Structures are given as structure tokens and as C-alpha cells.
Amino acid sequence: MKIDFRIQHIDPIGQGVSKEEAAVTFIKKTLPGEEVSAEVFSKKKGVQFAVLKDVKTPSADRKAADCVHYSQCNGCDYQHTNYDKELEFKKNALKRHMFKFPEIPITVHGAKRRLGYRNRLQLHYDKKKRLLGLLDYKQDILPVPACLIVDPSVAYELRAIYAENNWMRLVEKEPMKGHLELYSKDNNLGGHNVKVSVNRPYANGGFTQVNAEMNERLRFWIQKKAEEIIPPKAVVYDLFGGNGNLTVKFRNPTLVVDKYRTTPQPSGHQKFFSLDLYDKGAIKSLINLKASGYPRPDWLIIDPPRSGLKNLNEFLNEFKPDGFIFIACEATSFTRDTLGILNNYELKSVEIFDLFPSTQHFETIGIFTRRANSV
């Protein structure tokens, strides 16, 4: 049943919020001030979720989405408004998480391209239903042959595997339900080298950032910052460093630590160490490196997965670095992990790098330096 709602504001994950009915209602793809009709599909103790059916009074900031799948697909969140507005919502989202640091200005680095950037896409399949796609609001599989967020080579491959249900051949010997991953190894360089893996873990060949252009800007920015604030001979540990992406342009001696072995980028100043940083003994293993001649770190670069690094304080208490740069793809873990360390470290600056345009996601980067009176 359709019900009318008035949207008051947008929450930090891009959903419109209406508090007019007895319950608080979250409706994706709406804008503040809009009057909409929507259908409730999930309800629990005063909170409900509804799917947009009709916009009765559109906001002046509304625009038609470019992608034909947008109204049903859960992959994108902001195609119904312009990019400046999207960045404003993202900045407000981070401000809400960072209410403990009201005085710190947030610098936003927007992307040149809002669409056609993702070099990696995971799709769910169900052989019995003959469905392949992304999930919709009900977590059902929605076919997305014309997805616009992927880069041109992934888009080409996507059309090819949907044509005549070609994907069914790829999963012939696989379980009834599972996933496919399309990954372009070209990084938008105009070639066509797309790998398709079936039922392998996400980023199975080793983690790489999904937005090559924004990754390049982020790397350049970190390099410049490092040159300004990290003395040339200081030792850097690049924790959750993957293939050394973020520190590849540093001049400092750098130890890249990651659980998974990936093909390192060629560079003389980086060494690689394989370690599960969530393991209880991880800090001890890093301390023991001293015995093998690797000095303790003066600075840390920390770029954990979405779950963050809950025991960040233990790393800082042990190594007492002069500072660290924390990169988080989840703003909630950025604030959760760093709030507990503020007695000893001062937050100097915060940036948003929009590596995920059109979606609710973005990278948050904070630079922290050790206080003179730290213990």
C-alpha cells in the first residue's frame, strides 16, 4: 500500500528520513523537502523502510538518473541529484560522525567522473531462477546489463556475459547460487583485459582500489603530505598496505604489511611483510622484526578494510609514532577507532576523497600527530 511522506533530511548513508508518521521512515532516492509516496517493506519497533513509488513534489535538486536500473538497484544512492549535492551530503555525513571535532574543517576532493569508473563488479547468480545481477531493496537479484557505474571495459564484458545468458555457461559446474566477479586489469587505459572469476573471494588476485583515477589523486596527495610532514629518513609502516599502492611514491624506507601476498609494485624503498594484523600476536610479530634488522616505525599509514582497526590504541602505545595517517572507507570506523587516542594524538586535518561517486561511500583521511605532552 502506498503512503505519502514528507522527507525532512538525508541520513549519513544517503537515505531520506521522514518522521511525520508514527514511525521514523527511511526512503532511499529521495531529497529533503520532497513529498513522495512510498511502500513500506520492512517494519520494526517504530522504524520502517519504504521503497519510493512516486515523487509528488520534487526538490529543485532532483534530476533524472542516467542509469536505467537506478530506481530498483541498491548499488547507487545519489544519481537522482547533481554531483555537488552528492558531495554536500557526503560532507554532512562525515560532519555528523565527527561531532567531537567541530573545529576541524573537512576538505572534499570530488571525482571528475561520476559514472564509468568502477574496475571491479561483483554479481550474484541464481541458476534455478536464471538470474544474475546486483541486489535490489528486498535483497532479490536484479539483472543490470546496462550498469553505468563500471568502466567501459567492464561494461563491455557485462553486456557479453548477459547476451544469450552466456553467464550460465560460466557457472555450469558451480553451486546453484553464488557470485561472479568482473575485474578490469587495464585501469581505464583503454584496453580490454577483463577477468571473470566465479565463486572466489572478493578481489581474489589481491586488493586494488576500484577507482583508478581517484586512486591516482589520492596517492599524489598522500605523497605531497608525506614530503611536508614526514622527515626523509623516518621509517614508515604502511599497515593494510596491499601492494604498497599508497606509499609507492614515498621516499622514506617503508615496510608494507598486509595479510595477503600480492604482486608488489616495483619500488626500491618498500619492503613487504605478510601478517594478519587482526591477530592477537600481530604487534608482537611487528616488534620481533627489529631482530631481523628492520627499525621501528616513526610514522604509520593505516588503511584497514571496512571493519577498521579497533585496537589502534595498542599499535600507537607500542610504537609511539610521531604521527599517522588513517584512511577509512567507513566513516563510522574512522571516528570509533580514533576517538580513544586523542589524549596522545592531535587530529590535524580531515579529507574526503570520493572514490565511490554515485554511491553513499567515500574515503575519509585523517592526519594525526603526537602531542608534546603525550604519555
Ligand SMILES: C[S@@+](CC[C@H](N)C(=O)[O-])C[C@H]1O[C@@H](n2cnc3c(N)ncnc32)[C@H](O)[C@@H]1O
Ligand atoms: C582498504 S584495503 C587497502 C589496501 C592498500 N592500502 C591500497 O591502497 O591498495 C585493505 C587491505 O587490508 C588487507 N587486509 C584485510 N584483512 C587483513 C588482515 N587481517 N591483516 C592484514 N591485512 C588485511 C587487504 O588485503 C587489503 O589490501
